[in-house]
Amino acid sequence: MxxxxxxxxxxxxxxxxxxxxxxxxxxxxxxxxxxxxxxxxxxxxxxxxxxPHVAKADLWKISGHLDFYKENMFDQMEIEEELYQLRPMxxxxxxxxxxxxxxxxxxxxxxxxxxxxxxxxxxxxxxxxxxxxxxxxxxxxxxxxxxxxxxxxxxxxxxxxxxxxxxxxxxxxxxxxxxxxxxxxxxxxxxxxxxxxxxxxxxxxxxxxxxxxxxxxxxxxxxxxxxxxxxxxxxxxxxxxxxxxxxxxxxxxxxxxxxxxxxxxxxxxxxxxxxxxxxxxxxxxxAGDFPLWLSPIQARLLPVTDTQLEYCHEVNNRLKANGIRSEVCSGERLPKLIRTSEKLKIPLMAVVGPKEVETQTVTVRSRSGGELGTMAIDDFISKAKYAIENRTFF
Known part of the structure; x- marks a missing residue:
């Protein structure tokens, strides 16, 4: 389990x-x-x-549930002198x-x-x-x-x-x-x-x-x-x-x-x-390793240092604007950020260092495919959206 x-x-x-x-x-x-x-x-x-989640008890009498299913039903409740019951079906x-x-x-x-x-x-x-x-x-x-x-x-x-x-x-x-x-x-x-x-x-x-x-x-x-x-x-x-x-x-x-x-x-x-x-x-x-389209967080932006945080948040906003579920994770050394993201089953990691900020790119790592190289932000977004919409690998 x-x-x-x-x-x-x-x-x-x-x-x-x-x-x-x-x-x-x-x-x-x-x-x-x-x-x-x-x-x-x-x-x-x-x-x-x-x-509704509740109904008058009479409904469950007509359906037969009170006669044949009562042991699986919660107790009745009285509302304004009438009996109601949570629905079992x-x-x-x-x-x-x-x-x-x-x-x-x-x-x-x-x-x-x-x-x-x-x-x-x-x-x-x-x-x-x-x-x-x-x-x-x-x-x-x-x-x-x-x-x-x-x-x-x-x-x-x-x-x-x-x-x-x-x-x-x-x-x-x-x-x-x-x-x-x-x-x-x-x-x-x-x-x-x-x-x-x-x-x-x-x-x-x-x-x-x-x-x-x-x-x-x-x-x-x-x-x-x-x-x-x-x-x-x-x-x-x-x-x-x-x-x-x-x-x-x-x-x-x-x-x-x-x-x-x-x-x-x-x-x-x-x-x-x-x-x-x-x-x-x-x-x-x-095993908790959901495919990209089903993953609750599809991409994580990982700055090499806090100096790249502002750029990471800019990229994160662009990803979200394109319907990609993403977040920024910082506060640790890059190797630990990567290990933590892999442990949490994040499908895509976008590493950002000084070079990526200068060239307006991200270096992409896949949970399943490892290092995928440096990409322009628009290319990264386009590939991610295609994979999500078509339920394929990145």
Whole structure:
């Protein structure tokens, strides 16, 4: 496990076990993840949502959480003689958004997505770093569709999942398809149709998978992905679940071509699982050595002496103006500044001495490639921006 104190990206402290504090560097990485996630979802036809962290307890009664999930929920709170509860899941909120208007069969598919923070009561002994916490943000999405759209929507989710995971360096997965358990809701026909749709989508995608007979949720079949990191370790992240239960509990409907009310299919899906867990997986995958585009600090300016500090700050301002995350580090001899920067996994170091000030240049060192030579500031900025935008090496 990588020492989070060295990376200084997150912290859990006495404010509460299992509650994550994102420090500035970790917050930058989280912002990058969120920004990429949002852009891709908009491109794939999702509408983004923001919903509250609490709701009246009645909502969780309708959803069934108070009957089947209460031990994982925090205690209710009373507000003006009504009971409220922190949300353990986002699904009921997205259903309420769906129910705000009457839908026609022509509206489908409807895709909504949210980076929604949820709270689940975990015993202190089960808490584990970023991988098991009490408050976390899920990359949650729900698709409302017709029966004959299930396969295409599942295939679309598989494509989107692959696109997102590849961006972060994951291209190996273990895929499981879980089928109908002994106790379930929904008729035989729709279970068969949904299960076949999931199989066909996986087959069309060309992914190998294992079948877990009877391992599905009581409300529908599901696909789970475990991603493999650089050391061959597997991490549960992505999930796709068909749900026949919540549409019935919330009585959601649409009007078909015969002007009759019908019930849509609901698909739950998450690609990253949670931002906290996925960040932990990223740290393990890269051993804290994030690629340039994902690094919280992409470049450090290192003066040989304090005489070059003013010039370093001028260059630093130009880097920041061009969207490059940079900082000036001084106060030690140059060899120590370089060692410290390498220890902190800074991708690029720009050394500045009297010669660089005179020629308006910087001497560039790469964390992975060593000394790269002296460059004009504009050339350094141009190369760095290209590498960041195209997610390549400098």
């Amino acid at each position: 990588i020492d989070p104190c060295i990376l200084d990206k997150y912290l859990q402290d006495e404010a509460g076990g299992g509650l994550v504090f994102w420090h500035p560097k970790g917050a930058i990485v989280r912002h990058i993840i969120e920004d990429a996630w949002k852009r891709i979802h908009i491109q794939h036809g999702y509408d983004l949502l923001y919903t 986002n699904c009921p909120y997205h259903i309420l958004v769906y129910k705000r208007k009457l839908h026609s069969y022509r509206d489908f598919p409807i895709r909504v997505a949210e980076l929604g923070t949820v709270y689940r009561y975990e015993l202190s002994g089960s808490l584990h770093g970023l991988f098991r916490v009490r408050g976390f943000t899920q990359d949650d999405a729900h698709i409302f569709c017709l029966d004959d759209q299930i396969k295409d929507e599942i295939r679309g989710v598989l494509d989107l999942t692959e696109e997102i995971l590849l961006q972060f360096g994951f291209d190996k997965y273990e895929v499981n398809l879980s089928t109908r358990p002994e106790k379930s809701v929904g008729g035989d026909d729709i279970w068969e149709k949904a299960t076949v749709a999931l199989k066909d989508a996986l087959d069309d995608k060309g992914w190998s998978y294992q079948i877990d007979d009877g391992g599905g949720a009581f409300y529908g079949p599901k696909i789970d992905l475990k991603i493999e990191d650089a050391l061959g370790r597997k991490w549960q992240c992505s999930t796709i679940q068909v749900d026949f239960n919540l549409p019935q509990r919330f009585d959601i409907t649409y009007v078909d071509s015969n002007q009759e009310k019908k019930r849509p299919i609901m698909i739950h899906r998450a690609v990253l699982g949670s931002l906290e867990r996925f960040f932990g997986v990223l740290v393990e995958h890269y």
